[in-house]
Amino acid sequence: MFCQQCEETARGLGCTAGGVCGKSNDTACYQDAVNFILSGLAYRKIHQPAGAKVPADTAKQDKAVVEILFATLTNVNFDKERFKEYLKTLIAYRDAYPIISGEPEGCAWTPKSEEEIVHLEGGIGLLAIEDDNERSLFSLLLFGLKGMCAYYSHAEVLGKTDPDIMAFIYKGLASRFEVYTIAERTELVLECGTVGAKVLALLDEANKHYGTTEITKVPCGVKDKPGILVTGHDLRDLEMLLEQTKGTGVDVYTHGEMLIAHAHPAFKQYDNLIANYGTSWANQKDEFPKFNGPVLFTTNCLVPPPEESRGRIFTTGSVGFDGAVHIPEKADGSKDFSEIIALAKRCKAPIDLKLSEVTTGAGHDAVLALAPKILKLIEEKKIRRFVVMAGCDGRHKERRYYTEFAQALPKDVIILTAGCAKYRYNRLNLGEIDGVPRVLDAGQCNDSYSLVVIATELAKALKIPVNELPLSFNIAWYEQKAILVFLTLLALGIRDIMIGPHLPACLSPDVLNTLVERFGVQPNTTVEADLKTLHLV
Ligand code: FSO
Ligand code: SF4
Structure with a gap:
């Protein structure tokens, strides 16, 4: 096996003999196999010549593709037997499409035995892509697609779908078997971010089924x-x-x-x-x-x-x-x-963990209702700056950084957050600025979309570009939904994002260089240095 999709990957390089997350070598290899077959299915689907006899209704297939790709995301599915079933399902869907003349060999791969799937050295996993930059860019794309499928599935169960999003999921998966230049692959990764914005907007709309969140x-x-x-x-x-x-x-x-x-x-x-x-x-x-x-x-x-x-x-x-x-x-x-x-x-009642209450629900509607007040506080210099500290939590001790960073922020800085990263600082009693809580939590990691809406609307009200807002980004990531949110921020033109606790292991030196030069992406360092870099002190 070889897996480097999450932030806790072994030695910051990749898990090769069982995952730090607890995923076994066998399950990891089965996940690689379903990802490989997904690419074959996608290639067959989108390259059919006009008039080919193809499945007429792909609604069930689309649902399966989304569920299965989501199942390969970190900490979702550890059950090898489920992946065996998924493999059969995907092979059946793929083989319902006619073979395309001249298609890459991988499109027809049908494992005959478990030994063909389970490899300690990586098999048909991402390491099979030889070129470092190509592997790096396809990995980023695949991780973004996993995040996309997670969010899309939540929207789907609430009745919201979008054929353009599905079409991009197939396009991205198929790209594994296609010839792209490095520049084209880079653009495809950014397109994943653009489509990511659509998915996040779709889910935001779907969640309105439960009404607009209130602080x-x-x-x-x-x-x-x-x-x-x-x-x-x-x-x-x-x-x-x-x-x-x-x-x-x-x-x-x-x-x-x-x-x-x-x-x-x-x-x-x-x-x-x-x-x-x-x-x-x-x-x-x-x-x-x-x-x-x-x-x-x-x-x-x-x-x-x-x-x-x-x-x-x-x-x-x-x-x-x-x-x-x-x-x-x-x-x-x-x-x-x-x-x-x-x-x-038959169980006993829960033991009280004696934790204080927490505040949430600061989605874009709730925060924009406060916009006149917030704009006035900016004008009066009572709010100096906002810092987006959205993303994930994780198990490593170094995530203490986020607690210390929040604690060290000047009292006139407001934290905008979403995702489980907030648990590092949402009980610090950071107080309010004239009634506006200093930690505004939009909700789940997908609600990072709310933070983008808030930023865009504030920029409009202040008549300045988003990148000139008094706004900094210090994002904590762990798994592939955060990768999608990150790509979405890049695609929306947000610059100078700080990301930590470590950079994604899949970034080749050249791809990292592109992110740094084109978008100003920067790794976090120490609380003191980062407060300065992000113009917070
Ligand atoms: Fe947390 Fe886990 Fe939402 Fe992630 S629960 S870490 S980005 O899966 O999904 O923020
Ligand atoms: Fe390792 Fe993360 Fe992959 Fe699990 S998901 S095997 S911890 S890189």
């Missing part, structure tokens, strides 16, 4: 009934679970990225949605055992649980873990959570 103080205590803890990002799953637990004597709590649900008017109606429990995904090993009840993973980040708590882990959607019960989607899109509810009834 909300979310309780973080517990009640005395047993509970189910819901983590991940899929609001539709949370909604279905809340409906099914009504009147059962089982409460529902959110974890990590699900925090934002509490700020949506539709979720505020549920008496059985009690509180947010704990912090980010990175602390689940410590927090989940104290919850006492079952945990439902609707998406990443799943950290392989210890043997003794596996019976309390449930997965759904793209998520999978061998030994955990998987709740499938029925033909009508519904899910039956009765097994998890039955288990919860």
Whole structure:
């Protein structure tokens, strides 16, 4: 295996003998195999000559492509058996298209045995792309596409789809087997960011299904009934679970990225949605055992649980873990959570982690409602600058940097955030500036879109280009959704983004150079130096 898609990759280079995340060599190789076949399917689909006999309705195929690519994202699916099934599904879809004369050999690859798939040295993984720059650019593109599929799947379950986005997913996947110059591959990566903006906008629109978020103080205590803890990002799953637990004597709590649900008017109606429990995904090993009840993973980040708590882990959607019960989607899109509810009834109530409440819900509508006040505070020099500190949390000690950075900010700087990175500083009591909270949390990592809308609208109001706003970017990344958000920011013309705790391992020296020269991308260093670089002191 060879995997370098996340920030915690081994030695900052790549995982080669089992993942730091807990992914086994075999599962990693199966993931490479499904990615390879996905490229073959995409190539066949988009290169058919006019008049070819092709599948007429590809709605199911599109849904499978999105689910499967999402399943290969970090901390989503560790279950080799699910990938075996995915492989069969994809081969069937691919082979429903006529072979194209002269197609690259890889398009027809059909493994005959497990040995053909499972390679310690990487097999048909990304290392098989020999040219460093080509591999670097295709890796960035593939990681961006994974993030795109994650967000697209959330929009899709809420009834929002877009054929142009699907078309780009196929185009990007097919590019593995196509001849592109390095300049063209670079543009394709940026196009991924442009389409990323569309996906984020689509999901933003889809989430309106639950009403516009309001700035909300979310309780973080517990009640005395047993509970189910819901983590991940899929609001539709949370909604279905809340409906099914009504009147059962089982409460529902959110974890990590699900925090934002509490700020949506539709979720505020549920008496059985009690509180947010704990912090980010990175602390689940410590927090989940104290919850006492079952945990439902609707998406990443799943950290392989210890043997003794596996019976309390449930997965759904793209998520999978061998030994955990998987709740499938029925033909009508519904899910039956009765097994998890039955288990919860036999569990003790959660132990109180004694965490203070947190504030969320500062999406673009909520913040733009404050725009006149914010503009006045800028004019009065009470707000000097904004810093976007969106992104992911992670397990490494060095992420302390983000807590220290937030603490060191001058009192007239406002943090705009989204994603689980916020748990590093959302309980620091950083206060308010004339009633405007100094930490404005838009919600999940996909709600980084909100931050872009806020910036664009403020720039319009101040009649200056976005890059001249008193706004700096210090982004924390961990997995491929953050890569998509990063590419989206670049495509939208945002310059001088600082990114950390480490740069993506897939960047070749030349690709890094392009990012630095063309976009001013910079790695983070120390709190003191970075505060100066970002014009915050
Ligand atoms: Fe966090 Fe995990 Fe949202 Fe990521 S839960 S790390 S960017 O998957 O998805 O921010
Ligand atoms: Fe390693 Fe990250 Fe890949 Fe897991 S997802 S195998 S930790 S690079």
